[in-house]
Amino acid sequence: MIMRLRNQKGITLVELILVIAVLGFIMAAALSFFLFGTRTFTLGSNQARVQQESRLVTTIVAADLRTALNVRVFTAEGYTPDSDDYVVKRIGSGPYSLVYSRPGVADLTTASIFTSMSFKVTTENSSKFITIDAVGVEGDRSYTIASKMLLENVQPGLLDTDDVIAILFDK
């Protein structure tokens, strides 16, 4: 035991500096690896979120609006929905979000990330179509979605309309 402790030559200053330098390089490489990872993760999660919310807009509307009855569209506030009405409406004054209210079910609301969101009623082959355009922005990522769907059971009397802010319908 004593023999071992006696042989303490230690390390020279040059060796110490060399070790610190090599360790420094390794740490720098590891840090940049870590920073790149977090940056890409943020980028990816922003992109995923903006796409998810955008898809919600078209999926919500597409699922129920396609077979909706008695569709009414409004270009300004001041409409009064009945208790059994389904309501799809844009809220906010930029950024916008979409709210979907159904009788007896909790409202579904997207995040308020849409710099633009428009609904439009058009006619094609004497059938009515609804077009939804939305641009979502999250961080420095943006995503544009455009969806156009046929209204299968729409009653006559629905006129072509731009700048729709609310769609009311029955099921």
Place this chain on the structure above:
Amino acid sequence: MIRRYKDQRGFTTVEVIVAAVILVIVAVALLGLYNSNFGWIVRAGFRTRAVDKAKAAIDSRISQGAASGASSLTIAFGNGAPSISIPGEFISETGTDGPGNSVSVTLDSFIPYKP
């Protein structure tokens, strides 16, 4: 015990540096995973848009109605029960999106024929 500790030759500086360089090369290669993850998220977004385009095209065809009842959709119940045959047209529409329309989605549907 003492004998074992005496033989401490360790690594040379060159060996340590070579090991560090190899580590960095492997790490950089792994960084590609981050990029490809992000790429796949973006690609999923292109796919969503491609599906929307294909759906819109299908809806447009449905609004036109079937041109003829040449094909028919047959629903068979088996067990000797009579089957149901609906004249109409099978349609297929493709939506593309992404740089150079690299992502494409094809949807199929059926339009019953109204004489």
